[in-house]
Amino acid sequence: MAETVYYLFILLFIKSVLQATDGQKQEKHFRDDYTYLEETNSFYKIHMMPRSWENAKKRCLLEGATLFFPELSIEADVVLDHLKKTLSLSASIHVGISSLLTKGVFITVSGDALRDVYNAWAPGEPNNYKDEEDCVVMRSDGKLMDAKCANKLPFICKKTKIEMDRKWNEECNSPYLDYEYNEDLGRCYKFHLYPRSWKDAVETCDAEQAYLAIINSQLEAEHLVNITANAPKDKIKGKYKRGIVHLGFIYDKTIGDWKTIMGETLEQAGYAEWGNNQPDGGVNMNCGSMFYNGQLNDVSCEVYRFFFICERENIFRSILNNK
Structure with missing residues (x-):
């Protein structure tokens, strides 16, 4: 009898967990190290280990996400608020904008022209100081600056819920479909x-x-x-x-x-x-x-x-x- 009760408990526990994880899309889940923000309908992960802009971009891609850049001013506000609440500090971060393809022409990692997304530059920016600044950072006040791509800074990876709603690897309980x-x-x-x-x-x-x-x-x-x-x-x-x-x-x-x-x-x-x-x-x-x-x-x-x-x-x- 005791053994039967034990296995029943185990099965009920597993069922409840699977209901929470199976079909993660309805539960607004990408990965357990990403946070869903309702206001932007997207998932974010703060990386505090500083990296260069290129390595930050690479890390986000490896995670199946993209290097964050604000699409609208409301997203900039929401993400900065999340950053400050999570870390209780003010720090500039890499964002997914650069002029690496053509000097002086800033585009996002998604290929958007900067004029089509959030583009609140700090006064006097971009200035391409010493002709060495091709990547963009966002200050704690939300203003953008161009900076050296080699600078090592924290960064944020982003995954939109629209992307997540497409498919989920049920067998591996993962967003990565090729496992x-x-x-x-x-x-x-x-x-x-x-x-x-x-x-x-x-x-x-x-x-x-x-x-x-x-x-x-x-x-x-x-x-x-x-x-x-x-x-x-x-x-x-x-x-x-x-x-x-x-x-x-x-x-x-x-x-x-x-x-x-x-x-x-x-x-x-x-x-x-x-x-x-x-x-x-x-x-x-x-x-x-x-x-x-x-x-x-x-x-x-x-x-x-x-x-x-x-x-x-x-x-x-x-x-x-x-x-």
Whole structure:
């Protein structure tokens, strides 16, 4: 009887959670680290780690969003108010406006002419000081200034609800539609067809609320091999290394052993099948990968670009399947 009550409680709890997460659009949800603002019908995430304008733009794109710029004065007011309430400080932020394509012609990251959106310049701006200011920042009073693109500042990423209303990845409980759920493993995976360095691959997965894939079993190794075999890799042109896929493990010098990005040794994680004579790179090959056949390999963390696989969990679906 007690066991029956326990499972009933678990199922009711999962049902209530799934009702809150399934069909996120009705609940005005993009990602759990974004905040929905009713006045603008959009989602925002404040990034306090300063970045250059280009890297801020890149980070927002990786998250499936865009570098914020105010479309109307009311949006500027609402977002600034949210910024001040959230952080209790006044700081200039990068906004998604620049003149990088044509000097002196400012356009948004969405391709809008500045005259068609919010354009309240501070007095004397833009001034292109020393001919070095091609990017735009917004001060705490809402006024715009041109500035060096290399300046590192906080920034905000934005996703409109109109974009979110289009589709949702129900199986992976995610806005990223190209993740595919594997029933046997209870996880979602995405094979990235844009080769990156290991460090850039880690950032890309993190931006998608995922992590660089970790092999926890022979079954998972076989699944990653199948994902890799079925990916249209041969269509990708350019300079990058073939035959290898980045994975989420790295050499830990403090213990003299390889560990996953979750902190386990490969043996603890459940899979440590190295390729012939691997690892063989010494001090310069401290990051992890696998050959297309699933055997592990060491690679440089920054020099070479490879394909990679991101992994994320849908915990509630996994619990349901286990019941």
